[in-house]
Amino acid sequence: MENEKSQSFHGQSRRDFVKQSSVLAGGLLAAPILSQANYFSGAPGVIKIAVIGCGGRGTGATVQALKTKENVQLVAMADAFRDNLDKSFENITSEMKDKPERVNVPESNKFTGFDAYKQAIALADVVILATPPGFRPIHFEEAVNKGKHIFMEKPVATDPAGVAKVLAAAEVAKAKKLNVVVGLQRHYQTSYRELYKRFKGGMIGDITSIQVWWNQGALWVRPRKPEYTEMEYQMRNWYYFNWLCGDHIVEQHIHNIDVGNWFMGETPVTAVGMGGRAIRTGPEAGEIYDHHYVEYRYQNGVAMNAQCRHWKDSVSRVDEEIVGTKGRIICDKGLILDHKGKTLYAFDKKQQNRPYQAEHDELFAAVAKGEFKFQDAQRGVQATLSAIIGRMATYSGQSIGYEKALASGINLQPAKYAFDAPPPVLPDANGNYAYAKPGITKYFS
Numbered sequence: 001m002e003n004e005k006s007q008s009f010h011g012q013s014r015r016d017f018v019k020q021s022s023v024l025a026g027g028l029l030a031a032p033i034l035s036q037a038n039y040f041s042g043a044p045g046v047i048k049i050a051v052i053g054c055g056g057r058g059t060g061a062t063v064q065a066l067k068t069k070e071n072v073q074l075v076a077m078a079d080a081f082r083d084n085l086d087k088s089f090e091n092i093t094s095e096m097k098d099k100p101e102r103v104n105v106p107e108s109n110k111f112t113g114f115d116a117y118k119q120a121i122a123l124a125d126v127v128i129l130a131t132p133p134g135f136r137p138i139h140f141e142e143a144v145n146k147g148k149h150i151f152m153e154k155p156v157a158t159d160p161a162g163v164a165k166v167l168a169a170a171e172v173a174k175a176k177k178l179n180v181v182v183g184l185q186r187h188y189q190t191s192y193r194e195l196y197k198r199f200k201g202g203m204i205g206d207i208t209s210i211q212v213w214w215n216q217g218a219l220w221v222r223p224r225k226p227e228y229t230e231m232e233y234q235m236r237n238w239y240y241f242n243w244l245c246g247d248h249i250v251e252q253h254i255h256n257i258d259v260g261n262w263f264m265g266e267t268p269v270t271a272v273g274m275g276g277r278a279i280r281t282g283p284e285a286g287e288i289y290d291h292h293y294v295e296y297r298y299q300n301g302v303a304m305n306a307q308c309r310h311w312k313d314s315v316s317r318v319d320e321e322i323v324g325t326k327g328r329i330i331c332d333k334g335l336i337l338d339h340k341g342k343t344l345y346a347f348d349k350k351q352q353n354r355p356y357q358a359e360h361d362e363l364f365a366a367v368a369k370g371e372f373k374f375q376d377a378q379r380g381v382q383a384t385l386s387a388i389i390g391r392m393a394t395y396s397g398q399s400i401g402y403e404k405a406l407a408s409g410i411n412l413q414p415a416k417y418a419f420d421a422p423p424p425v426l427p428d429a430n431g432n433y434a435y436a437k438p439g440i441t442k443y444f445s
Contacts, residue, residue: 240286
């Protein structure tokens with residue numbers, strides 16, 4: 001096991017890395033700091049929103065933003081594909097039929113293509129970043145550069161190089177007093193907040209182990225069409241390619257891994273794991289695995305056992321269990337039990353528990369008041385990189401250190417973003433994609 005230093009949320013090695021990565025971020029930290037007058041300051045008026053990425057999550061997040069109590073208006077939309085944008089616009093308009101004035105996107109403010117995000121970001125006070133996560137680092141950097149408040153979906157990157165870019169931009173966002181909320185919504189969920197409050201009060205004692213799960217059935221696949229270039233095919237099936245998605249351990253299981261980090265108050269030092277393609281094996285599965293199991297170790301030796309899989313007709317569970325010296329927390333049920341099974345706390349299900357809406361309510365309330373309250377980008381980075389080292393561990397069979405991965409500069413992105421450009425992975429003559437094999441795939445010597 002690699003001898004890595006502890007990764008607390010305020011570790012000295014993290015700060016040093018951010019300083020180094022700022023140089024790599026194209027001089028971003030040298031950008032002039034915007035004054036309060038340069039962005040929405042809470043004066044009476046409309047908070048203008050742009051959505052970048054018009055799939056299901058972008059559509060949902062936009063509707064949630066528009067349903068806040070603040071004076072908000074959608075003014076711009078961007079997506080790589082026009083059909084996605086049109087469907088999203090139709091769905092948003094339908095959802096907001098009781099407040100149609102909140103959707104004001106003329107044809108001139110509907111942008112498509114790889115550079116569409118720049119045009120949409122320029123028109124807004126707050127941007128919603130919801131494209132496939134491989135694009136998140138460049139979109140986040142642009143939004144920060146332009147002085148925008150940001151809601152961005154998780155994960156915030158798919159590789160260590162993207163993580164470095166987001167870390168550097170997060171420092172700029174902090175200096176500019178830009179609110180950043182990341183869609184790790186359990187932090188905005190009343191039941192989780194109440195559980196965490198009681199954990200901090202000592203109800204279960206010291207953590208001795210953590211178990212986290214995201215086990216479910218198979219997901220969507222979009223068939224290849226003759227007119228698609230390889231780039232378009234992969235982007236429309238983004239979930240199955242690591243440069244776009246990061247594998248489901250990064251795109252989905254990040255939620256549960258994040259909860260473990262939250263309760264531990266730090267990030268794992270190392271990850272060791274196993275995984276593979278037991279069920280989902282055809283060309284439509286791209287290059288990702290259908291199951292992962294990772295043993296994460298924190299600095300004090302506590303293990304977090306993390307499992308995720310996509311198997312049809314198998315037991316499903318999406319949950320976290322935090323075990324302590326005096327009891328355990330079952331997060332999904334909102335329960336705290338002692339070791340004899342006695343209930344110490346049960347979340348009152350009559351309480352409001354709408355995390356997807358709450359994260360927007362709280363963000364837009366802060367923007368409307370001119371308050372600087374949210375700096376979720378670093379937490380998003382920590383959860384993202386924790387998930388990434390899990391993927392690297394299952395793919396390689398190696399012990400992967402958090403710090404070593406962070407500093408590695410591993411980059412999965414294509415050399416060029418264009419529909420006629422080759423993506424980073426290509427199919428063989430039979431349409432199959434190469435995938436990682438433990439013991440053969442290696443990241444570090």
